[in-house]
Amino acid sequence: MANGERELWIQCVDWLMSTGLLDSSASSRLSKPADLASMLRDGVLLCELVLRLQPGCIDRQNIFMVNRMSPFMWSKNISLFLDACQKYFGLNEVSFDGQDTTIYDLSLEDFGRVLRILSLLSHTSQALRLNLRPFPDHTPNTNGACREVENQIYCNLRDQVEEMASSADETQQYDFIGNYPSTADEKKREEIYDCILTQRVPKTKVESAKYAEFKPTNERGFCIKEILDTESNYCDALNMIIETFYNKLKHKLSTDNHNTIFMNIKNIYLTHQKFLQKLTPAALNALGIDDPSCIDGKENLHMAGVFVQFKMDFVAYAPYCSLLKSAVGKIDELERTDSDLRQYLNELSKSAKFGLHKQSQFKLQDLLVVPMQRILKYQLLLQQLAKATSDVSEQQQLSDAIEAMADVSYYINEVKRDHEAIEVISHVQRSVIMQDGVSSRFDEHGRLLQDGLVKISDYEETTRRPKQRYIFLFEKLMMVCKQKGNTSLYDFRKAHLLSEYELVENEPEITSKTSTLSRKLTSGFFDNTNLTLVRKGFKGDSASSANLQLIFKSLQQREAWKKELKKAIEINCPSKAIAKGHNLLYKTYSHAVSCSICRKLLAGKFYQGYHCSGCDKDMHFDCCHVQNCSRKPIPASRTKTNSISSIIQPFRPGDLVVSRQSINSTDSSRLSCNSGDVIEVIDWSMDGTIVGRLTDLPGRTGKIAVDFVVRFSGTMRKSTSERGRMSTGSIENNVDRPVSLVSMAIINSSEGISDITQQPWYFSELGREQANQLLESTESGTFIVRHSVQQQQFVISLRYDGKAKHMKIEYDNITQNYYLHDGRLFTNILDLINFYRSNSLSEAFNNLDTTLRATLLRTNLYKVLFDYEGNDPVKYLTLRRGDIVTVLDTVGENKGWWKGKISRNSTELSGFFPISYVESMNPEHVESYTFNSNGEREPQHLLVPSVSHDSKDDESTL
Template sequence: MKHFNQEGTLSCGQSFCQKCLMWSLVEDDQLCPCPECRRILKINSLEHCLSEETPDDDDYICQNFQELTDAHGLGELINDCVPGEDEGESISEDMAALKDHHHVCDCVPGEDEGEHIYENGASLIDQQRICYCVPGEDEGESISEDMAALKDHHHVCDCVPGEDEGEHIYENVASLIDQQPLKKGMTEDEKRNCCLLEIHLTEGKYYETLKDIEKNCMNPLKLLLSPLERTAIFINLEELIKVQESFLRAIDASVMAGGSSLAKVFLEFKEQLLVYVEYCSNMESAQKTLSHLLANREDLRQKVKECSLKVHHGHFTLQDLLVVPMQRILKYHLLLKELLKHSADPEERQQLQHALEAMQDLAMHINEVKRDKEILKKISEFQSSIENLQVKLVEFGKPKIHGELKVRCISGNHNKQDRCLFLFDKVVLVCKRKGTQYKLQEMLDLLFHQMTDDPVNNKDPRKWSYGFSLIHLQGKQGFQIFCKTEDMKRKWMEQFERAMSNLKPEKANANHHNFQMNTFDKTTNCEACKMFLKGTFYQGYLCTKCGVGAHKDCLEAFPSCNIRSPEYLDTLSMRPLKKGMTEDEKRNCCLLEIHLTEGKYYETLKDIEKNCMNPLKLLLSPLERTAIFINLEELIKVQESFLRAIDASVMAGGSSLAKVFLEFKEQLLVYVEYCSNMESAQKTLSHLLANREDLRQKVKECSLKVHHGHFTLQDLLAVPMQRILKYHLLLKELLKHSADPEERQQLQQALEAMQDLAMHINEVKRDKEILKKISEFQSSIENLQVKLVEFGKPKIHGELKVRCISGNHNKQDRCLFLFDKVVLVCKRKGTKYKLQEMLDLLFHKMTDDPVNNKDPRKWSYGFSLIHLQGKQGFQIFCKTEDMKRKWMEQFERAMSNLKPEKANANHHNFQMNTFDKTTNCEACKMFLKGTFCQGYLCTKCGVGAHKDCLEAFPSCNIRSPEYLDTLSMRVLPKLGTVQSYHDIPSPPGKSGLTCQGGDVFELLRGPPDSQWEEGRLMQTQESGSFPSSSVKPWSVRARLQAVGSYLEKQTIQDSLAFLAISSKWDILNQRKTRVMVKKANSFYVTESKMFESLLDLLEYYQCHSLKEDSEDLDTTLESPYKFPLHSCSKASTWSRGYNPHVIGMTLAINNFAARDLSELPL
């Protein structure tokens, strides 16, 4: 048995029990209680008894094995020692999505919709598994060169957080347990405890996964892999596990003690967690090595498959499992950010802020090391392509740019020569092409050169006339460099300026220091900001006097230089120095960030248009071009105006920046169409690239012209969505550092406006997916004659059991589809469904059936839908209590949406409505979000509202006819033509309206003392004047629900009773009459469909078209002619056998629960 010895480790050499992680709970000499340890105890006991009490004879042991085990109480050992599947060691089945090699951040929004509006960013680019959540040093640079990491097969979306930046920080597929969003109503302390628990549990799950990989994959494969291959695939996994073991113990101890010291744990382990740098930087090559070996070795392929099945039930390939450590290390700063948000203690918050910055710094360092690894590959290619190069290019810093230019010496009358230039941080190499190789001609040290512009040459109309010069500071030979275009010249001069600035920083000698660009062999911290000097070579600057290391931006932050001892120069030990900025300086930095990044973003859009969209017009049809680039041209025009407004505001001090965002809120709605169609645009592009070689080559060529080819066209198409979802974060940071009260108020409004826009974009995308689902439902139900989209949004669907309340009916298997307005009861027919019942939730209430819950049989957990007018009700049965709770919750939500509690507040009449255009709630001024059933409309005054805002409106005021007319709700008198009029005579001072017999008008204006009236022709919607004598009042009553109105009347012919239904089925009042014969107390249109009462017949054809029985009558009976105008119901108010009338009124003072269907609940 594994005992704990005096040093606190297990006697087997392990530091704690690997099975239950009970290190801190097991005292010295106490047995670990986990099943694994008990099993090992039995094995050890068996070995002991076999060795001590039996002869050293294998045959004797085999023959007497049963007796030996029974004698020592170890009979059950046979079963215990047989390893099963890793019990309980399964990651959530939701992580099965990892197997499709396209895993990123799903960004499920929080309960505040719009949070983590970039939840679908993962589906926007076809990359692999890593959520690349780490911002660059300048966190607002959304289009910075850091996005080059997208080309790496392990970097995906930038994962822009929502308003609460840490909310749902474990939404990534890297999460090893299912997480739930923090619920509304929780206290901040409860949220903090949830965050602590999440860190604790997921860290334990993560450690178990690492041990599973080691035990079930790495160790078994040792026999099939050489040491080099094993190291290439698993890198330093063993070392990483040891660090995580200690890290987990420290986290356990901190969380058990209340979590106040958790930040210290992260700070103490920052240096140890550098073990991840080697692992993450080599992970891509590890997976390539593994893929290569699997493709060429059948024995290894079978063994790897067998090993993978033992880890998390085989849900993931070994390639997937190797990604887990990188996912975890890049998640720590998000976990800490969420914990910081809900921590109240000032001291704890300060420590958490330090820990958060430390983990962000580590993540950025990992990213920079990976980037440097790619740069070194490029440098190696340059090295091999230049023939007579005697030095190592890596000594000259990082490459900036290279390409074909023309060069000539400044002195003498030399011609321009074709040369290839390679620009590095320290030198520029001037080479001559020799086939595919280059021959070095000149190596110019930038330390001894300065660059000057040559504006005279720019006027030369010939090509290659845009030039600039490199002048030697000591009077030696200088050179002129010529570019083909002005844009190329600008790009090269910018890179030269950057290289010279890196080599000779402006503050290199600040405070008597002597800072020079330097490569640090070990990971080193900047002494000013205490952050890593990131990367693997030329990470920062070293003072040659005192030996301190620094970032370029921190050179001025050091005090006066002090010559340090040689021992200090050797160790380069770090001393923390705080770097402070005033709030005003921080505000200016925020303004500058918004200004600069907006300019870069606009340039990127123009590059996409110029170098991608326009060149591809010849290869794409108009439909394909629209499908891929959507409304990019319109978007660019809006951004151009937006950028000009931002420029003007920032130049004036930035106090009016909030007004710019508020003024452009409506114009920025252009992003809604772009973002909602971007996923389909990328799918269309991928499909075309997969099937057309010519297009594939052209797209590759175009992509190389934008940002040096760092991104594919699919990546570039995602840039606008990334930017629009970043605005509220930029404004939030600016608001934090603004002191002026008036400016803060405006910034708060602008922040809310951009958050509202982001949430609206997210909701439109969600509605687009919902409409796809509704379309699938529509096609799967055979005899459905109505459009499901009219019934609101789907809530839930599934297989249940249903039976009618009246009569002794058996339970029937049915599939229910619940929407906001109705529930469809269907019978399955193979893969299709047949509609059995359509229950209008407006006329039903739901009641629980607690008696049935005690029935031990299956499908006994039921609830009922009771018809409010005493008609047929239904009982619905679920298999489990949890299923019943879920269905009842969705029914309550649907009924609440259809009949909100405050729908009639302040004399309004709010009803669920679909707004054709983007509309604002008139209470809160925010968008009614989505594309259908976005909110509620008052049928009296025409105001739109959110459900939560219904009570916020003042008393309802019937609006003017002009206002109602704009909402297509105006009820105007109707006039019919009795005499044709052809504008002769013409009305005085107005245009005449030609009409002829049969035309119908809406009367707009008709003064009683005038011979002329003004109206609108309903057939053509033309307006004008006409003589009063040409028209007369129209006999059909004007009403809001004119189309679909019907009138029932009874006639007697030849001693037979007929009921005639006259239905108004279009705007021209064309009527079709169907005759229903009342025979044997039955009503029907055709004898194939019989009804017990006229009410049943009418209600059936309110939901089903009369086309079922007559092809020339495609309409439904929507509302009775005498139905009250203010009602929104499509059902009749009269019931079987009698017409109700009011005989009196009384006030209910107590609630009353109906005991059966003959009683009325109050």
């Protein structure tokens, strides 16, 4: 068949083979268009192709070696490829309109476009200079349509590629590239390692006449000798690098460049000097060479024991190995831009000779790789020694050493992997345009697990119509963005904390909001390719008003996202560990820490594991469910449920804390404050920080580390008595003061039962039937707390599922704690109520999956106590002391804000205001809210009934 008659994709494969880019095994693996499309999809092969045709046209360090489905990284690689085509190959006639970066999407037109761009490359002077036959013989039309026969060939390409990707082996994804840099470099580096450490006689010989004469006669002897000799050679190599390069380049390079290139190699050298001093007598002892001059009289360690002893010292290799790529890249950059330095480095390389041949010389880039090779070799060397060892006790010691070195290797690899992950996250952060000057480090959200275009329907938006958005799924949150035109930038839209959601895999129930007809119309596509995230505490019919619907293009894409979403949700709330009673904090450790359970290192550079505040243990994700929490045991009593307890936070929204020191940060996302400032908690993060608001300046918010604050208590009242809203008078006298989740703690400045009398949800002595009347027609989750005269006990009365529920608050006389179930104790009722404002009651009662969502307000008229002026007059309501505010809506209550209106100078103003700046006007009425048929919130006035102290109604617990 003539070249022009063959299908274009087959001609493309032949041309790629002729470039030498693909090895011989590739032809058998490229049997259909989907195989080629899958190979080209992430852009790595495209970048390697232009580098093969024009060396240096792309900085290889900028290529993302993608090991997962990530359109974001694919598009970055493809952008590199397209830029090189335009800049170095003169392909200006190709339409680079920004849409080309969606090549990874692999629609019919896109794949045809890829083939035509590659065809144009085959006709460039760079390709022809390599005597490569172009395809097809004529120059292709870049904007022409595919032939009809190819239309049939490329149909359903996306489904085929995604199905292949779901079962692909990530470890083999680049092995089809002939002489791929990583493979070629690895071979070259192994040769250098052997030349420097294995094939030569140690320059620094072991000071033992007996060892100099020693000739091993068995495999074990050979192994021990190899370990000792190569360690001696390694120390020589490190010394050479320091003497020849490190010291001499100190005055040639800037401090920053010098630190970038050599990192912590000097500390590593000092560590191995000590290591060799310990290893030498242990090795001689293992060989049966009794030489007093080499034996350390203080210690008599086995060789394996030396490795175990230095395990924590060897973690210093983690930063070295993770920064090695940057070090080599910096040397390459300096050699390209500074010819004098390049010549000087060549001279230094010539003076640093290794190996058996005088001609042997290595570049600094190659020598810096040797330390990484050495630390990763220890495990293999010890495994060889273990195989040659027959003594059982010695084998156990070697097993411990092998495990220690394997742990170090894994730790190093994970730190290196996390370093690369943080680089990717920084690329994402530079590509996302945040709103209203919001500033935060994206790596605080954990590792990036998944990204891509997804249709999303958000329950908080006015219209529930699905919208196409670009979603970045991190371990801790899901960031929703919108692509900015045809650029590689994204406008931030919203973020959802994954700890607040549950993944629902079953089909939604048919309700009044989802008719049978609409379900039938959408079942073919919607149900098979969607996922539902429901806010915790919402189930059944109410779930539809608090969920996120994610709609995917294919079943394969849905399965990939489901896997990562389940992983992220479990990371935030490890169910098995919580069932064991642990109070976990998913945290970043600044130094190497070992797991309290398995004793292995918590690997990685950030969010390496969990800390339990109950038993004070640090644990891996896979280890935190192995043991029960060993905190103080809970007193035995009746338990009402088998539900899993929630993670206890150090501070909850609404808590008051006091700054322990003055902080003046230039980072706008951080909270600047003075020592002694009172801060109310808005949110708590598992990274060890809280988002707080200054009580004196509510407009000033930001992050602050929990280590810098202490909980506000009654003993602090004097020191804060002159702080406006925090004055003693405002705390003690405002009995009817409206309280939200945020402002509750302001009133709770002392502990004990008397605190709840200050709360608007406490209705003193009230009977069951009267509570039923109060709660009738209120929204689900509305509650009050009352005192039952008959039972002489505090009771929570709650509206749920159209009925009033009544729950006794139990009291333990021994521990003097309050509880709804004995797995969760509280020192006072206020703390108990605060906890269940944000945590489901299903923990204590079966079939009661709701929080204490709303309180009954005694009036919608409030008097302003303090002046307040927001930073946005359109959004916030300006308050003047003595003003009368009419509450319009309690939206924002969980953040400490209500929406209200004020009439001033014949003008009606509306906006948000801080709840704690006002007090109620009329205690004779209760204000609650219901929803009308249009879904709008409507106030409803409820008269407080007269209280009969002789009420005898039944107070049986729910």
